[in-house]
Each structure stands twice: as C-alpha cells, then as structure tokens.
Amino acid sequence: MTDTTKYVPFEERCGNESIVYFTRDLSPEGIKKAYEKVNAGITGKVAIKLHTGEKNGPNIVPSAWVKQLLETTESLKDATIVETNTFYEGDRYTTEDHLETLKVNGWDFCPVDIMDKDGVVNLPVEGGKWFKEMSMGKTITDYDSLFVLTHFKGHTMGGFGGSNKNIGIGCADGRIGKKWIHEKNGDQWGVVEDELMEKITESSKATVDYFGKHITFVNVMRNMSVSCDCEGVAAQPVVTPNVGILASIDICAIDNASVDLIYAMCEEDHHDLVERIETRHGHRQLSYMQEIGMGNAKYILIDLDNDEVRITPKKAVEGVQPFKLISK
Secondary structure, eight states, X not given: OOOTTSOOOGGGOOSOEEEEEEEOOOSHHHHHHHHTTSOTTOOSSEEEEOOOOSTTOSSSOOHHHHHHHHHHOGGGTTOEEEEOOOSSSSTTXXXXXXXXXXXXXXXXXXXXXXXXXXXXXXXXXXXXXXXXXXXXXXXXXXXXXEEEEEEOEEETTTEEESHHHHHHHHSBXXXXXXXXXXXXXXXXXXXXXXXXXXXXXXXXXXXXXXXTTSEEEEEEEOSOOSSOGGGGGGSOOOOSOOOEEEEESOHHHHHHHHHHHHHTSOHHHHHHHHHHHHHTTTHHXXXXXXXXXXXXXEEEEEETTTTTEEEOHHHHTTTOOOOOOOOO
C-alpha cells in the first residue's frame, strides 16, 4: 500500500478530473461567489454543516460572514445550521452547553439544529471495511440538501480538517457515532493514523451518499492553525499564510486541492501544517476517499478572480503573505 505519510503529487495521480473553483477573496462575498458556482443541487430544506467552534475560538469562519451570506443568497435565506454534540467533554459536550456556546460565538441569527439532541439515526455505509452503517444526529434526514461550509485547517488527530472531516466527525452523533470512530480497546482516543482516517471517511461517505446530488462543498483556507477548532483558544498559533476559498461538488477533489495549495507554498510557509498532515497519516483521508468511490483525486482548478482560467496550485498561492490574524 502507498505510504500514507507521503504526499502524492498531482501528476502522479490517476483517474478523471473534477472541477474545483478558487478565489482569493476571503470575505462573505468570496464565499458567495464560490458557493454560487456549485449550488445547482441545493434545493428544498437546506442544512449548512460548519464548525461553530468552542467558546471564543479565534479561527472559525466568522459568524458575521455566514450571517451576511445567508442574508444575501436566495437559496440559503431559510437555511439551518446543523451541528452535533462532541465526544470530548468541552463547551459542546451537552446540548445545554452547546446552545450556550452557540450564543457566545454569535450563531444566533438563524436556526441552529443540534441534530443529536433527541436521538440518532443510522445511515448505511456502502463499500466500507470498518462500518456497515454510521450513527448520525437524528434530524439529518429532515433536510433535502446539505451545504458543507468548512474551515480548512490542521487537526491534532486527523492531520488536517477539510470537508471530509467536517461531516465525517461532525455529523456523527456525540455518544455513539463518534465513539465508533475514535474508541478502541477501552481507550477513548485509541483509533489513530490509517484506521482513523478510514473510519472518518466511511462516516463521511454515509452523509455524501444520503444527499447524493444535493450536497456541495466550500473550503475556507484562512487562520489555518495546526490545531482543530475543537481546541478553541488553546489552538496553536497560526503560522501558515491565508490562501482563499475553494468550492466543488466533489468532496475528494476539494480536499485534495486544499492540501495541494498547502504543499505548493514555500517550505517556510507550509512546514508546520505539512508536518502535522504527514505525522498523522492525513493523506489516507484523500486516498481512501478515492478508493471507496467518493470522488476524484485529480481536478481542474478554476480561477474565479481572473476570467475563470485554469491555474495550477502554485499559481494560486503565488504572492501569499505571512499570516496576520483576520479580525471577526
């Protein structure tokens, strides 16, 4: 098997190509511009899955950005933000604490559904080797469409957190699904490296398959700590430059493109995040998504800022600036 600690360059990948859109515009307008390229399947009752963060988390997609997006985007005007409770004991472990944290972080401008507050539902995992089904927040099946709005960053256990991690962990319920993914031999966090990447991915596949053509993905590459937003104010300081926003209807392609943009930076800029991805076997998320039929590892990167020409990841990160914290 391929060494899952190693990066596979674009030219060495096989298969078809999907479309991934890119803008350098890190703003509500930038998210809207990217989303509107990939929202044809977003109809009916719409859920938005994003990471609402621990209390006062400094790196999440700002709630003010999302508020403006919903106010100015027709297909999202009646959307509901969806979350689940956490497996670890923190600010979002219980529904009561989770609701308080949502208020603190400014997620009070639209409905927020903590999907596992009243129970769970099992969705099938087709073609998995670890799971036949995944335990999800009960109300996930109340929605017709899912917009996966992801803050792309590092992750303490997953190496990186992209769209795959956002729904693979974030839609699994806090007591059963997340336990299936993380716990092994009585150790709450006993699943690591390749096994963890594969279990996250199989959970993600259950959600992707459920929504079918009615799911789409946007990755926001800003404030990219090596730490997940689960760590809140304890997250490691950000040293990776901000990049921009990616959008695709292909979860495998968008996460591959996001990782490619990190690797396309110079050594000084990407060292910490690359080290985090490789030491946690994060690349196994990408290869396993392709293996179990979730999408393509190759893609055509379209520059929304320059007449929608095709560009390379290297061109996309050309001129990135040393990180400066973007205020909310």
